[in-house]
Amino acid sequence: MTQVGRGTPMGELMRRYWQPIAAALEMQDKWTKRVRLLGENLVLFKDRQGRLGLIAEQCPHRRASFAHGIPTQNGIRCPYHGWEFGAQGECLNQPNEKENPAFRAAVSTDAYPVQELGGLLFAYLGPQPQPLLPRFDGFVAEGTIRMMGRVVLPVNWLQVMENSLDPVHTEWLHGHHYEFLQEQEGVKVAISAHHEKIDFKEFEYGITKHRLLAGHSEEDDDWKIGHPIVFPNMLAVGNGDEKSRYYSFQIRVPVDDGHTLHLWYNAYVPPAGKVVPAHLLDKVHIYEVPYLDADGEFIVDNVDGQDMMAWVSQGAIADRSLENLGATDKGIAMYRRTLRREMKKVQDGQDPMGLVRDPLRNACIDLPNEKKKHHNSDGFSSFMMRTHAKYSPIANDLAQIFD
Secondary structure (H helix, E strand, C coil): CCCCCCCCHHHHHHCCCCEEEEEHHHHCCCCEEEEEECCEEEEEEECCCCCEEEEECECCCCCCEHHHCEECCCCEECCCCCCEECCCCCEEECCCCCCCHHHHHHCCCCEECEEEECCEEEECCCCCCCCCCCCEHHHHCCCCEEEEEEEEECCCHHHHHHHHHCCCHHHHHHHHHHHHHCHHHCCCCHHHCCEEEEEEEEECCEEEEEEEECCCCCCCHHHHCCEEEECCCEEEEEECCHHHCEEEEEEEEEEECCEEEEEEEEEECCCCCCCCCHHHCCCEEEEECCCECCCCCECCCCHHHHHHHHHHCCCCCCCHHHCCCCHHHHHHHHHHHHHHHHHHHHHCCCCCCCCCCCHHHCCCECCCCCCCCHHHCCCHHHHHCCCHHHHCCCHHHHHHHHC
């Protein structure tokens, strides 16, 4: 389940889904960008018409990198000898060679579709016919303030994703551990509330996660509604309350077996009547999220830093043969069973769960989410500043708008 290369069972499952590779903004002022995805070295490029392509990094001629390529009207030329390739991977031109269509056809290269959604660029590395790029609610909501944090972590994607099927870690890692670090100030946080019960339910696009916290009832949103793990590698959280509505996605993109591109994509719906400066709405605001300080120690003063400490400290690929799972790990066990089931479906030539092929169902896919999430009860700014969002260049602007 940790191997994502071409031809592996998990690699073939992952290739059935669109994966984010960059922000669209990143390609405005550049012609190429290196991308490593599912163990493949690729180059994202823009031709002279502004159209995007994604092809294998090495030119089929003499293996030079297209990262230094020359954009053309219909594709990109290798900088070494000028061979030109289009976004479909076809060789369009071979300078200094006699015209030979058969030769050009024989030297095509791997190429993959790219689409934009919500200011992000997504790639599809699987077989045709490709599924639709799912239009999940937070990526298509209009008039939102959008931002994206990112980091490449030196760990396998699975141990990052399994964290999302482990609700109990929140009261300890993000609650009691944080309170321990702040005990001289007497800090207490809502996220340390005790879990009385946890549950998981499969739905069309993945698994919903539910928690019954101490002092709460089964009518509370945390238990009754929950929030989803969108199969196979995205967590959708946020806040469904219309007074402070925001969408929040954590996407665990497998770079290769030992590295994960972790993305935090948030879209905030401004409260009614609030005047929002235009510069906050015109792009996705990008920022890096560190997990080590200047001394090489883990940064654990925020929720996401705490998570990253737990993931990275397990090693590059966690040795699951040494685990001792308990009753509170039933979500992890369910997720692993689901992965195995869906890998088998792909091996049998079937679509795995959650693929979207009907355009009528893809205008906007609304995901379940709590309207009154207990973990947000400390207040918008208090919680935001204890997460990755503290590193956002617009964090203070958001605080002013929502508080």
